[in-house]
């Protein structure tokens with residue numbers, strides 16, 4: 001069980017604990033302020049800071065440990081994510097009372113325009129996303145909070161996955177959970193933070209990919225899909241097999257989708 005489950009799971013996986021979606025948490029005034037300023041402070045300012053830190057890492061090779069650990073701790077307290085495979089997304093979204101599709105603040109901050117790839121979910125009557133100041137996105141017809149039917153939201157996220165998106169779930173001042181994002185390395189500040197400056201602002205899924213060598217034909221398609229560089233290969237008597245580094249694997253399941261031989265499964269980490 002991960003640190004988050006121990007602290008916030010009440011004996012289960014933290015993102016399945018109904019308490020972490022509760023209206024009581026949203027009524028906390030500090031959290032409300034955080035949610036209100038989220039797009040402007042966390043994402044837009046975060047984008048500028050990330051650019052500076054990436055330049056520093058390019059020059060010095062790595063961030064000072066003190067800075068890296070401090071950033072990780074701040075993320076854990078405020079806005080921390082975890083990768084979820086599609087089966088977990090289906091389970092969560094089907095429990096939600098309301099779902100809205102929102103513009104992705106990371107893509108917006110990177111100048112990629114309004115791409116609706118983030119979902120606010122409420123399990124209960126309190127619709128936390130109503131407190132976000134959406135004015136940074138400019139005038140939007142539905143204030144950027146487009147109501148979506150649960151099954152339609154699942155279909156949309158399946159479609160995003162087919163186009164290479166990794167699903168992640170996020171706290172809005174931990175442990176409150178509100179949003180599901182659908183990210184790629186090119187579009188997501190958290191994934192860029194992870195790969196570029198080695199600061200972990202999101203956790204691996206509760207699952208890890210495993211290859212059945214009896215079925216693997218060594219085509220390499222899985223490695224081409226993996227955005228976490230977790231797949232290598234080994235050769236044995238002229239045959240090639242995919243090899244997954246369980247520590248590098250974030251459990252997104254994209255390799256599983258790409259395997260023509262059905263040789264990859266997600267198993268419990």
Ligand code: SF4
Nearest residue numbers: 226249250252253255
């Ligand atoms: S190995 Fe597969 S499940 Fe693991 S991170 Fe890469 S694509 Fe995702």
Ligand code: SF4
Nearest residue numbers: 216217219220222259
């Ligand atoms: S995609 Fe499937 S068959 Fe191809 S190398 Fe990966 S595990 Fe093996």
